[in-house]
Amino acid sequence: MRVGTVREIKNHEYRVGLTPESARELVAHGHEVWVESGAGNGIGAGDADYEAAGATIKPDAATIFAGCEMIVKVKEPQAVERAQLREGQVLYTYLHLAPDPEQTADLVKSGVTAIAYETVTGPGNALPLLKPMSQVAGRMSIQAGATALEKANGGRGVLLGGVPGVLPGKVVVIGGGVVGFNAAQMAVGLGADVTILDRDPNVLERLDNHFEGRARTLHAGKAALAALVADADLVIGAVLIPGAAAPKLVTRDMLATMNPGSVLVDVAIDQGGCFETSRATTHAEPTYVVDGVVHYCVANMPGAVARTSTYALNNVTLPHALRIADLGWKAALAADAHLAAGLNVHAGKVAYEAVARELGYEFTPLGQILG
Numbered sequence: 001m002r003v004g005t006v007r008e009i010k011n012h013e014y015r016v017g018l019t020p021e022s023a024r025e026l027v028a029h030g031h032e033v034w035v036e037s038g039a040g041n042g043i044g045a046g047d048a049d050y051e052a053a054g055a056t057i058k059p060d061a062a063t064i065f066a067g068c069e070m071i072v073k074v075k076e077p078q079a080v081e082r083a084q085l086r087e088g089q090v091l092y093t094y095l096h097l098a099p100d101p102e103q104t105a106d107l108v109k110s111g112v113t114a115i116a117y118e119t120v121t122g123p124g125n126a127l128p129l130l131k132p133m134s135q136v137a138g139r140m141s142i143q144a145g146a147t148a149l150e151k152a153n154g155g156r157g158v159l160l161g162g163v164p165g166v167l168p169g170k171v172v173v174i175g176g177g178v179v180g181f182n183a184a185q186m187a188v189g190l191g192a193d194v195t196i197l198d199r200d201p202n203v204l205e206r207l208d209n210h211f212e213g214r215a216r217t218l219h220a221g222k223a224a225l226a227a228l229v230a231d232a233d234l235v236i237g238a239v240l241i242p243g244a245a246a247p248k249l250v251t252r253d254m255l256a257t258m259n260p261g262s263v264l265v266d267v268a269i270d271q272g273g274c275f276e277t278s279r280a281t282t283h284a285e286p287t288y289v290v291d292g293v294v295h296y297c298v299a300n301m302p303g304a305v306a307r308t309s310t311y312a313l314n315n316v317t318l319p320h321a322l323r324i325a326d327l328g329w330k331a332a333l334a335a336d337a338h339l340a341a342g343l344n345v346h347a348g349k350v351a352y353e354a355v356a357r358e359l360g361y362e363f364t365p366l367g368q369i370l371g
Helices: 020-028 047-052 061-067 099-109 131-148 176-188 200-212 222-231 266-270 301-327 329-335 355-361 366-370
Strands: 002-004 032-036 056-058 070-072 090-093 112-116 171-173 193-198 216-220 235-236 263-265 288-292 293-296 343-345
Touching: 020 047, 020 070, 020 301, 032 047, 032 061, 047 056, 056 061, 070 301, 099 343, 099 355, 131 176, 131 235, 131 263, 131 266, 131 293, 131 301, 131 343, 171 176, 171 222, 171 355, 176 193, 176 200, 193 200, 193 222, 200 216, 216 222, 235 266, 263 266, 293 355, 301 329, 329 366, 343 366
Parallel strands: 002 032, 002 070, 032 056, 070 090, 090 112, 171 193, 171 235, 193 216, 235 263, 263 293
Antiparallel strands: 112 343, 288 293
16 A cells, blocks of 8 residues: 655644654555655654655655555644545544534545544553543643743743742643543642542542542532632643543633633643633644633644654554555454544545534444445
């Protein structure tokens, strides 16, 4: 199979779908790899590194889209990229379709077979292709929040760890999954006063045992959430419903109860955000203020640490890419139920139930697609 990767064009997105090492693995399996010139610059991988791995450098993305049977990316294809997709082609990348009707419509129209990293499953309903980026985003959320809290950046002027004689900043983490756990770890490490909210008693018990009193856990009832948000310096939104839009847990009314200069970091923004006042921002303009509260809603946070993120992502995406290339998408999905869960769109049909439900499409089950 001819597999291609292109330079990411989303604002300040420096990751790349295939590292030179991943390209080498695909070539070793007998596949042809095309790479857009400059695609790896953001991770310190030049064209010569890809050529040494056996890949072929092409001058532009249009050549890659026109000539490759499978496109491996990181972020969802932008409008100019979606216009170049075609029937029979496989797109393997993050998609986050539920809050993005325009992208979904374009993918349906293109006839492409679109496999989304974020819905590929693992044992125990894990999301292994989402996990490394959730780990990165969770850790970065505290860095970003701490920076936004600085007075020069519009924040309250609070140091999360405090100093002797001055209380630490109060951090509230909504959601105890991978993002929330990693955010809490970073906040605890800085010495902040940390509370984690979740609705799953098993998650709360696991977190409580792990942190051994260094962070508090609380069931995420509405009253508890409202009280904690009102008193917080930094709130991290770390809620995920696989494939579906995130619920709006922090309302506009709650902002009026918060201290001016408090900060909201919405890590769920890829799925529409879990704060009512959230809207996607970029690394170029990461924050905005609503009712005196600073919002950080960058939709590709891990892109800022592109080298770490790309290698962490390739560690988990490459095995499936090899399987798709070796067997063809249909045989690969038929042989692996976890990979099959990643199919979101195929030949004009929506194949992921949560996306179909959110956006009003007819849901086409995998069995019907595979025949």
